[in-house]
Amino acid sequence: MTQQRILVLDGSPAGDAACGLAACVARDGAGRLSVVALCQQAGRSAAEGISLLAEQALAQAGWTHVSRPDCVAVVVGPGSFTGLRASCAVAAGYALGAGAALIGVTRGEAMAPMLAAAVTAHGGALRGWQLVTAARRGRVFVEGVEGVQAVSIADWHPPEGQWLIAGDAAQSLPYVTPVMVSQTQPTPEEIAAVALLRLSGGLPAREALPLYVDPPEASLPADGLRPAPV
Structure with missing residues (x-):
């Protein structure tokens, strides 16, 4: 087994637990997972800046040029509407740019x-x-x-x-x-492990798209929508 590099993104936590997380996780030839770099920020707006957290984590791990991630694992939910939308978009962008596999994982x-x-x-x-x-x-x-x-x-x-x-x-x-259980959030290693299992066919495929469970808060006006402009 060759070494694999996984970029983990998680912007799902909501409410008082809201935060953004980006981590670089490496799997060695023996299958062991280890966190090479970790950047995390608390707050309701943190997930919106997850792109910056990802850049910082990749720079710390040295995965910016030749040693790019082989896989991008993103937590798709359930959780914050804005956090999921931002983290899934960033994950898709990094995966496309690095030519890496893109895998969705629920909490x-x-x-x-x-x-x-x-x-x-x-x-x-x-x-x-x-x-x-x-x-x-x-x-x-x-x-x-x-x-x-x-x-x-x-x-x-x-x-x-x-x-x-x-x-x-x-x-x-x-x-x-x-x-x-005292643990409240999945660890980067746990997220990476499921992503790699899914990548190998050990779990059914899941798109890296936000898992929206609640209906949207927005509703149609009582009088309906305005007519289209002429």
Whole structure:
């Protein structure tokens, strides 16, 4: 196995957890993943500047000319509308310029191996895992092995049984005696690992396009749209 270089971009976190992340992850000949460079910035506007974070990470890793990334892995959601749009656009641009593969990964896919292992460690006492992350006001995203949905905190009812819960909004929902995981976001290595597995055919293909779960906030005017100009 030859060395592979993966540029990881994540602008998905929303709300108080909002941030942008760019990392250069290398897989050596033995299949081990390691972070070569990492640039991260917190704040609601950070993801919009993810292009600058990517440039900084690539420069730190020395992946700017001959040693360009072989793969660009971007977190496609669920998460911030603006963050997803910005990070997916930057990922597409870098992949095209570097002639690299472009792979989309959800937050739950990246954390799934760790979460599944934690469920197994409890010896069958848990029904499974769910990843709860911030969405728009009064709502959260709930992702599990069956997919992702946006739910209203006020109207939500916990599933039966005991569950392993992770995510930056894990405390928002009233689960019955949940087992909480301290890790709230996927690591660059976890994102890269899923991207490489998907690249090799070990997972179904996923386009590097934003995974929008919530409907758009904008709505048509009550009187309809204005007529087209003549």
